[in-house]
Amino acid sequence: MKHLLALAALAAILGSSACSKASPGAGPSTAGSSGTVVVRRGDFRHVVRLNGGVRAVESSTVLAPRLAGQMVGSGNMVITGIVRNGTRVRKGDVLVEFDRQNQMKTILDRQAEYDGLVQQIRRKQADQQAARVADETELKSAEVDIRIAQVEMRKNDVVPKYQAEINKSNLAEAEAQLKQVKETFDLKRQAEAADLRILEIQRDRAKRAAEYAQSNVEKMTILSPMDGLVVLTPLSKGSRMVDPQEGDEIRPGGGIMLVVNPSAMQVMARVNQVDLGYIRVGQSGEVRLDAYPDLSFPGKVEQISALATGSSRIRYLTAVVTIQGTNPRLLPDLTASVDIPVQSLDNVLMLPRSAVVVEKGKAAVQVLMNGKLELRPVKIGPMNDNQVVIESGITEGTVVSANP
Numbered sequence: 001m002k003h004l005l006a007l008a009a010l011a012a013i014l015g016s017s018a019c020s021k022a023s024p025g026a027g028p029s030t031a032g033s034s035g036t037v038v039v040r041r042g043d044f045r046h047v048v049r050l051n052g053g054v055r056a057v058e059s060s061t062v063l064a065p066r067l068a069g070q071m072v073g074s075g076n077m078v079i080t081g082i083v084r085n086g087t088r089v090r091k092g093d094v095l096v097e098f099d100r101q102n103q104m105k106t107i108l109d110r111q112a113e114y115d116g117l118v119q120q121i122r123r124k125q126a127d128q129q130a131a132r133v134a135d136e137t138e139l140k141s142a143e144v145d146i147r148i149a150q151v152e153m154r155k156n157d158v159v160p161k162y163q164a165e166i167n168k169s170n171l172a173e174a175e176a177q178l179k180q181v182k183e184t185f186d187l188k189r190q191a192e193a194a195d196l197r198i199l200e201i202q203r204d205r206a207k208r209a210a211e212y213a214q215s216n217v218e219k220m221t222i223l224s225p226m227d228g229l230v231v232l233t234p235l236s237k238g239s240r241m242v243d244p245q246e247g248d249e250i251r252p253g254g255g256i257m258l259v260v261n262p263s264a265m266q267v268m269a270r271v272n273q274v275d276l277g278y279i280r281v282g283q284s285g286e287v288r289l290d291a292y293p294d295l296s297f298p299g300k301v302e303q304i305s306a307l308a309t310g311s312s313r314i315r316y317l318t319a320v321v322t323i324q325g326t327n328p329r330l331l332p333d334l335t336a337s338v339d340i341p342v343q344s345l346d347n348v349l350m351l352p353r354s355a356v357v358v359e360k361g362k363a364a365v366q367v368l369m370n371g372k373l374e375l376r377p378v379k380i381g382p383m384n385d386n387q388v389v390i391e392s393g394i395t396e397g398t399v400v401s402a403n404p
Contacts, residue, residue, distance in 0.1 A: 036368055039390065039398040042350050046343040046384040048278045050319060052269030054289070054334045056260035057322070060226050062095055064250040065219035067103075068212045076249035077220075082256075085232040085243055086331075089224045089259065096256055100220040103213045110210035117203035124199060128192040135185050142178040149174045228259040231332055260332055267299065267321040267336050273308060278342040279319060280304075285340035287323050289330070297325045299338055343382050349390040356380060356388050357404050366401035367394065373401055 064077060081097040083089065149171035156164035233255040234241040235248060244256060267287055271279055279301060287299040299321045308315040321338050323330070356378070357364050363380045366373040378393030394400070 035402055036399050037352060037355055037402045039349055039351060039394055039396055039400065041347050041396055044343070044345040044348050044350055044382065044384075044387060044389050045341065046278075046382060048275050048340045048342055050267075050269035050271060050275075050279075050285075050321070050338040050340065052267045052319075052321075052336060052338070054265055054267055054323070054330065054332055054336050056258070056262075056332050057264035057266050058226075058261035059228070059332070060259045061255060062222060062225075062257045062259060064098075064252055064254045064256055065216075065222070066252045067216045067219065076251050079244060079246055079248050079250060081246060082232075082244060083230050085230060086328075087230045088228070089230055090227050091224055093224045094221060095224050095230065095259070096222045098220040098250075100217050103216045103220065106213040107210050107217070110206045110213060114203060114206040114210060117199055117206060121196065121199045121203060124192075124196055128196065131188065131192070135181075135188060139178075139181050139185055142174065142181045145174040146171070146178055222256075224259055226259055226261070229262045229331075231258040231260055233257055258332065262328075262330065263326050265323040265326075265330055265332070266302070267323065267338055269319045269321055269336075269338050270316040271304065271319045273315040273317065276304075276317060279340060283340050285321065285338045287321065288337050288339070290335040290337065292329050295327060295329060297323045297327075297330070299323050301340070345382065345389060348381070349394070349396060350387045351390055351400065352402065353383060353386060353388050355400050355402050355404065356390075364404075365394065366404040368399040368401065373404075375404075 078099040079096060080099050081094070083093075083095055089095065149167065152167040153171055156167055159167075232243040235244050235250075244250065250256060281301050281304060283301045285299045285301065287297045289295050301319055302322050303320040305318040308317050310316045319338075351365065355365055358380070362377060364375055364377045367376045368374075376393060379391045381389035381391045383389065
């Protein structure tokens, strides 16, 4: 009560000042001046505006291919053909082609290397077969020498003693020769197998390199994975961002474009934690594109994130708003606003928020009566950023101070 009396005293001082500045006979007609407003009836609308970016519900990212094989260099690939931005494509249509000359050269080189190694292996196998036959002949000869020495040993009982010693010596020598031939025979076969395996590894490596190059050639042509609209990914050229075109170099794995389904778009909008109480899943709204103010689409809140992000003072949540309707100018990455109506009242008394003083849960306005400002308590209803609904305390046509 003391606070209201103090405001009344201040109003009296302000009223005398306003009265001294008013023109003669002005009275309530001063309602049109900048210092006062008139209580009027109108339609009250409380709308929460969300801002965000457009993205496609269904999309596919097209990347520059990563080439396979050990012989592939780390350089960029050159575009030889690419569709224009905004082109409608069907699944299987050619989107982009890269220069395949290096891969074709690799195929020819590796194929020639493979054919040469195949011939080397055949010659090596023939040479090893001839060497094996010679070694087997030597092995058979050593076995025959042992049999002969063994036959001679049977005569030791009837031959002179010195001859018997010679026979023993011949048998021992034949056995040692056979053992050596067998050992060298196995070692030669192992060495021949190792030499042949080296050539086979080189042959298989050349074959795989040719196969990798062939698969890389097929990767040089990228086909559309789905029906949709092409949205090129800008490249950095100096200080500018431009769409990729023929002759540009793309690093392997770099983004080239998106193929999006233009019939299903949505807005990823930020919701201030202060407005969270007004937003709920299922609400309808109006979506507008910042780039095309004349375009508007109906929208619907489909999802609100559970976790907030942002600084310690201002926290935001993410709302997903589906866009109903299509237009050729509705593309991903455009900024958009979503107006969501929260409350609507028709034919109610309204005042600007600046004209109402609210303190300790009580509201009041300064009413202009007979050229003087009089503080009067009022009951207020819903309010938005600019207006407040007056439920009781004053009537339509009352002139009040715009900034009490």
